[in-house]
Amino acid sequence: MEKVTVIGAGSWGTAIAFxxxxxxxxxxxxxxxxxxxxxxxxxxxxEAYLPGISLPTNLQAVSDLKTAIEHAETIVIxxxxxxxxxxxxxxxGIIEKKCLFIHVSKGIEPDTLKRISEVIEDEISPDKxxxxxxxxxxxxxxxxxxRHPTTITAASTDQLSAExxxxxxxxxxxxxxxxxxxxxxxxxxxxxxxxxxxAGISDGIGYGDNAKAALIxxxxxxxxxxxxxxxxxPLTFSGLTGLGDLIxxxxxxxxxxxxxxxxxxxxxxxxxxxxxxxxxxxxxxTTKAAHQLAKRYEVSMPLTEALYAILFKDIPPKxxxxxxxxxxxxxxxxxxxLND
Numbered sequence: 553m554e555k556v557t558v559i560g561a562g563s564w565g566t567a568i569a570f571x572x573x574x575x576x577x578x579x580x581x582x583x584x585x586x587x588x589x590x591x592x593x594x595x596x597x598x599e600a601y602l603p604g605i606s607l608p609t610n611l612q613a614v615s616d617l618k619t620a621i622e623h624a625e626t627i628v629i630x631x632x633x634x635x636x637x638x639x640x641x642x643x644x645g646i647i648e649k650k651c652l653f654i655h656v657s658k659g660i661e662p663d664t665l666k667r668i669s670e671v672i673e674d675e676i677s678p679d680k681x682x683x684x685x686x687x688x689x690x691x692x693x694x695x696x697x698x699r700h701p702t703t704i705t706a707a708s709t710d711q712l713s714a715e716x717x718x719x720x721x722x723x724x725x726x727x728x729x730x731x732x733x734x735x736x737x738x739x740x741x742x743x744x745x746x747x748x749x750x751a752g753i754s755d756g757i758g759y760g761d762n763a764k765a766a767l768i769x770x771x772x773x774x775x776x777x778x779x780x781x782x783x784x785x786p787l788t789f790s791g792l793t794g795l796g797d798l799i800x801x802x803x804x805x806x807x808x809x810x811x812x813x814x815x816x817x818x819x820x821x822x823x824x825x826x827x828x829x830x831x832x833x834x835x836x837x838t839t840k841a842a843h844q845l846a847k848r849y850e851v852s853m854p855l856t857e858a859l860y861a862i863l864f865k866d867i868p869p870k871x872x873x874x875x876x877x878x879x880x881x882x883x884x885x886x887x888x889x890l891n892d
Contacts, residue, residue, distance in 0.1 A: 553577055554720060557624035559639065561588055561613060562831075563601040564656055565630030567693035571726050572628075573608035581613040582620035589613040605697045618646050626652045626720065628687075629672070632832040633659030636668060640675035652682045654706075654717055658741040659834045660841035665848065667738040683713035686734060687721070688741040689792040690800035692807075699725040705792050706730050707737035729792065736788030739779040743856075744798040745835030746842050747771030748809035749816070750859050751802035753869045756817020767855065768802050774853045778842070781849045809835040816862065817869050839863055 554577050558569040561583035572579040583589050592598055592613035596606055614620050621627070621643055631639055636657060653676065655668050666674070669684040689704030696702050706717040706728050714730040722728045731737055747767060754763045775798070776789040788794055801807045812833045815825045826833060843860040846853040858876050861867040 554625055556626045557620045558628040560630035563693035566598045567696040569611055570697050573611035575723055580623045586615040589615045621646045624651055629655040633657050637671050640672055644675050647680045650682055654685045654687050656687045659838050660742045662841040665845055683708055683710040685713050685717045686737050688737050690796040694806050701725055703727040707734045709734050733785040733788045736779050736784030737793045740794040742838050743775045744801050745809045746839050748801040748807055749813040749835040752810040752813020753817035756814040771855055774855055778851045781851050
């Protein structure tokens with residue numbers, strides 16, 4: 553048994569805590585809202601995020617960050633990307649012992665263009681963290697809490713820490729692999745949300761399976777090109793955190809990025825989509841960061857650029873698709889890891 557604190561009681565944070573509690577760990581779930589903490593402790597539910605699900609009775613929640621951090625040997629960060637730097641700064645002012653840090657967030661910080669592990673390392677000094685592990689892969693919270701078979705990856709530059717996370721989470725419905733390619737895992741996890749937005753737009757316009765298959769395939773080529781230029785192992789993008797996560801996010805009804813794109817394709821404005829969904833759409837923020845990364849590393853990313861134009865330059869989705877289809881002819885295989 554290990555003392556673990558999960559920071560963030562949204563759908564994925566709650567699902568992660570669900571797995572840890574079922575595995576017999578002393579798991580504490582932190583939420584900003586006292587009312588949500590009360591619901592989890594007294595009713596063993598989190599209806600706002602996982603309706604109809606009974607949570608393990610040994611899973612407890614708190615709304616005081618100091619209590620949450622003091623409890624932990626391992627800290628799991630499960631909040632939206634935009635909140636991570638400020639949260640880690642708050643944790644740094646509280647933490648008094650060395651902890652293992654795990655993050656399950658999927659994004660890139662715009663402007664600094666840092667991956668999530670880099671943001672954590674910026675804010676939490678080495679004397680307060682053992683290592684940073686990214687836990688990522690094709691996984692919807694709604695299916696995990698139903699105990700549907702799920703496979704994901706624990707990635708870290710420290711193999712022993714990745715294996716420790718593997719041991720923490722693995723059970724008969726939740727299988728964890730390890731990977732030392734932290735760059736590739738984090739890039740794949742972040743940029744698949746960009747392609748999922750594009751897939752949703754395609755469906756919203758009314759295009760069919762041909763278009764979606766092309767988006768997934770060419771999207772993977774873009775992600776791979778950028779990731780390899782940043783130092784990732786190209787094989788990572790054929791794995792769970794590359795192709796696997798891309799498929800599930802581009803095709804599932806549970807994907808909020810696909811849902812957002814679908815609404816955009818049907819003619820809704822970005823402001824209408826964001827306000828109407830009431831949840832963070834990581835792909836919007838990541839599109840801006842991906843656009844910046846493409847320029848920094850001089851990598852051609854036409855799908856990303858088309859989505860950036862739709863989101864931030866008010867280009868109609870249909871017009872962006874037409875422009876993509878009329879680009880200069882290319883050779884497919886030579887282009888997969890090279891510039892377009």
